[in-house]
Amino acid sequence: MARPDRPARGATIVDVAARAGVSSMTVSRVINGRSGVSAETRAAVEEAIKALAYTPNVAARNLVTSSELRIGVIYSNPSAAFMSEFLTGVFEEASARSARLMLVKGEGGRPPPTAAVEELVESGVSGVLLAPPLGEAPEVLRVLRGAGCIMAAVGAYQSPDTICVRIDDRAASYQMTRLLLDLGHRRLGFVLGNPDQAASAERMAGFYAAVRERGGVEVQVAQGDFTYMSGLAAAEQLLGAGDPPTAIFASNDDMAAAVVSVAHRRHLDVPAELTVVGFDDTTAALTLWPPLTTVHQPVRALAAEALGLLIAEIGANGRNSRVPREKILEHRIVERQSTGALKAPSR
Known part of the structure; x- marks a missing residue:
């Protein structure tokens, strides 16, 4: 059954694809007279173009057919430090590979408007790279999948139609967590990340796996969302408890920095009275006092690797691609001055 016309604005290649029941890449092939499209599919696309009065964007069409x-x-992403590292990795890799970047930004970890994603597809991009958490954003993935876009995502977990690069x-x-336990801490606080992201659940699972191996460990958990402000609220909850933790593990550096800030405000010495650790090893880990013990996540390398694999997949053009669907890079623990052994109580 034909889908209704779209009168509210000029039809896009995404609208034509949706009406014809094909991908935007197939529509592009028909418009540009390329082979590899059946007569039946070509007729359906031409009917959709006529019904929607679609006029191809000449500039975009020229770009699609060029070798660029x-x-x-x-x-x-709510963490400016994380995004700085991510974009640096992307820019450096794109420069090395002579790729032109088309940037679309959302705000505060939220996806950009659907119209912005559709316009990106309409512009004729060869593929799309997604920064966390957008590799797991249903509304973004729906548009890109519908358009048949080649995708790569950093920090996302395995998906059949997306190249995923993570730690x-x-x-x-x-x-x-084992580090904290080896330092003698038995009252641990944990600040969760955004509940909508798979990485948050994985980090929590790793925390509890280590805790279960040791007896007599008390755990207090507070919900965060990877923002500094959520870290402040979580720290107040944990440190305001009747028997507060002696060590707090926050799921990213921004929230860990917030924990340190609240500890200072409460006149707690870090690490003599409270050990604090984070995750990511962004600049936030080095710009506070004391410098933060954290998990080093190679954000620049993750971004560069994802872009490289995306370009390789584009080059394969669907012909026996050997590009891995998932790539896991190495992490490491970076110990700095925010951690200390649990002191025995004074007599």
Whole structure:
């Protein structure tokens, strides 16, 4: 059954694809007279173009048919330090590969408007790179999948139609928690990340895996969302408890920095009276006092690797691609001055 026309604004290639029941890439092939499209599909696309009065964007059409490699980058992350590292990795890799970047930004970790994503597809990009958490944003993925876009995502977990590049969040969190336990801490606080992200659940799972291996560990958990402000609220909850933790593990550096700030406000010495650790190893870990013990996540390398794999997949053009669907890079624990052994109570 034909879908209704779209009168509210000029039809886009995404609208034509939806009406014809094909991908935007197929519509592009028909418009540009390329082979590899059946007569039946070509007729359906031409009917949709006529019904929607679609006029191809000449500039976009010229770009699609040129040899220029154009990559869409969709990003939105509440951590400015994380995004700085991510974009640096993307820019450096794009420069080395002579790729042109088309940037679309959301705000505060929220996806950009659907219309902005559709316009990116309409511009004729060769593929799309997604920064966390957008590799797990249903509304963004729906548009890109509908358009048949080649995708790569940093920090996302395995998806059949997306190249995912990440670290082993669970193993990293487990190792950090073991460090706290080896320092003698038995009252642990944990600040959760955004509940909508798989990495948050993995980091929590690693934390509890380490805790279960030791007896007599008391755990207090507070919900965060990877923002500094959520870290402040979580720290107040944990440190305001009747028997507060002696060590707090926050799921990213921004929230860990907030924990340190609240500790200072409460006149607690870090690490003599409270050990604090984070996750990511962004500049936030070095710009506070004391410098933060944290999990080093190679954000620049993750971004560069994802872009490289995306470009390789584009180059394969669907022909026996050997590009891995998932790539896990190494992490490491970086010990700085925010951690200390649990002191025996004074007599």
